[in-house]
Amino acid sequence: MKNEKKSQIEMDIYHKILLDTIRDVVYFKDAQGRNLVVNKTFEELVGLKERDIIGKTDEQIFPPDLAECCNFSDREVFEKGRTLHYEEDCVGKDGKRIFFDTVKSPVYDEHRNIIGLVGVSRNITEYRQTLEDLQLFKNIINQTNDAVVIVDPGTSRFIYVNDKYCSNLGYTRKEIFNMKVTDIEAILPDNFSWSKHVNEVREKGYMLLEGLHKRKDGTTFPVWVNVKFLNIMENNYMVGIVRDITDWKKMQDEMQRLNKKNELQMKQKLDSIGILAGGIAHDFNNILTVILGNIFLSKMYLSKKNLSSEDEVLKKLTQSEDACMQAKELTGMLITFARGGEPAKELIAMSGILKETVSLVIPSDSEITCEFAITDNLYQVKADSLQIKQVVRSLVINAIEAMPNGGIIKVMAENITASKNDNLPIKEGKYLKVSISDNGIGISEENISKIFDPYFSTKDRGAQKGMGLGLSICYSIINRHEGLITVDSKTGVGTTFHFYLPANSE
Incomplete structure (x- = not known):
């Protein structure tokens, strides 16, 4: 009997260590909404010790708005009797909003009666901020007057293109993702080698090129391409900024025509x-x-x-x-x-x-x-x-x-x-x-x-x-x-x- 009690105490200690090791917020509530088990991350979130949390409801721990939000999701889990997924937010000790991805599951006794719930809340504040930043940058890139592309150096296939690139070429994004760079470039040297080109860009870090791109309807237009080789998290990418220089070419031709005219007039x-x-x-x-x-x-x-x-x-x-x-x-x-x-x-x-x-x-x-x-x-x-x-x-x-x-x-x-x-x-x-x-x-x-x-x-x-x-x-x-x-x-x-x-x- 003593050994069983000792084993139970040891298991409780192991469980406590395990819970405190988890960086997500973990908690167990009874059917009345009282917190019975919380881990270290929960304590850090609310700024209270475990002894000041156990036995208390969310109304006694959280601000009213957050407590009501938590109670609403708790009641929904109890009513539906199944695991539910939520996104919740609260204000941290520093006054900044914190967002959580929360999963709550009902806990049953041996008679299949709900006696409480267990919840795991993961802090996704940085993740949400990253998504917002990505969306912001995506919107900015799609608003630029230049085309932006990302290419896989190994296959020369397009990984990403912005709206401008699609409109310049007349292809949909889906169509471009099934194409290679060599399908777009209208003039390539007879001895062109993609692998040699990639190596040259890799060695120099970046290259400025002039090319002629081919639209879906078969017409072509001159471009400047600023291509840079990048290695991010052990993955290689080639990022290109592509500028349509049709108007610049026309202006250049006109300037050359005027220069020749002026040269001739001066000579005469x-x-x-x-x-x-x-x-x-x-x-x-x-x-x-x-x-x-x-x-x-x-x-x-x-x-x-x-x-x-x-x-x-x-x-x-x-x-x-x-x-x-x-x-x-x-x-x-x-x-x-x-x-x-x-x-x-x-x-x-x-x-x-x-x-x-x-x-x-x-x-x-x-x-x-x-x-x-x-x-x-x-x-x-x-x-x-x-x-x-x-x-x-x-x-x-x-x-x-x-x-x-x-x-x-x-x-x-x-x-x-x-x-x-x-x-x-x-x-x-x-x-x-x-x-x-x-x-x-x-x-x-x-x-x-x-x-x-x-x-x-x-x-x-x-x-x-x-x-x-x-x-x-x-x-x-x-x-x-x-x-x-x-x-x-x-x-x-x-x-x-x-x-x-x-x-x-x-």
Whole structure:
């Protein structure tokens, strides 16, 4: 008898340990709703010890609303005599709502009379919050203008697609879930391998791709795809953001058409001026040659008279000679417009030309410094070194005059490969790109479109500056090298000129 009692006590202890180990709320009530058995989690929920709970009803433990809710479900279990499932909520000790998934079952005696019930309540607050977050994110994703897809890297099948992807392709979600990525992409290389593509994305982490997607009706549309490889809880996924770029492509084509039109108009304008300027320049040069010759002879004649170098007549002759030399420089610039200004191309070392020309142009006593950022192993280009030096010189002078109080000129040279996505009006291929930047006054939006027009200038007119031909000359020279010159500027921030020269392919 003692052994049986001891065994019963041990079993009660084991049962108590077992109940207290369970993280769900567990309780047993009698038919009158009094709590007879509760576990540790129940105590933590109500903030009371077991001795203060046992024998008490829910009205004595819980707030009125919760007690009534519990009593309602208890009565339903007693009336129906079977296990029932509920979702309940209450306010915790910290004042926050707690949600429970509750199962209640009737307990019978040996005569099949209900003597109470047992309940198990699982805290599903975090689970509910997760569901709400997922639903919120799902609604957000379905409201985006871009398509969102999740793909199984192993099979290339779609796991998830948002509403936008379905509407873009004309398929239902069910239809897409039975398809692979390769069923959607309209153009794939002959040697395309899905596994190699997955490995490439995995190694890089993400990739930006341009593709052509095929709709259900057979039509196609261009897309950008930003795909990222993810590993979540030991499962691999490929997540893609897919943007329809049909309108962007149309805009790009229109911009290229306008750029070509503007390029043609500029070329025609320069050619017309060039024909006129070439004739004037040659005639003007002949006149200047006569004037310079006479000045030289006059100075030679006066030198025989042993006149001082401070003599007023000699000074005037020297000033006239300097003015004639400046005029000859102007005629040289005009000749660049003419047919005789075609470049004499040869392989040049751009790095040396940049450093040499800049050092000659920037005054040694000025408040302006220069920083170089020149890539190693620059592409070789075939160009007229004198004309390229003239371009660099003009752009550096332009930068200097934009910074009257001093500043920094940055000269950069790098290798690039131009593609149709760059939206540059040049042929696709390899180019050497040179950028010359200043942090000066900048160019206003109203003037930037006219900056390469002949004789357009924002500077004062005068003998030394403001002739309005420098940038037009640069444009003409680069154009005749089958390159491109562009400008970026912001008032009060500075200006950057870029010029591109095609890499030598020989």
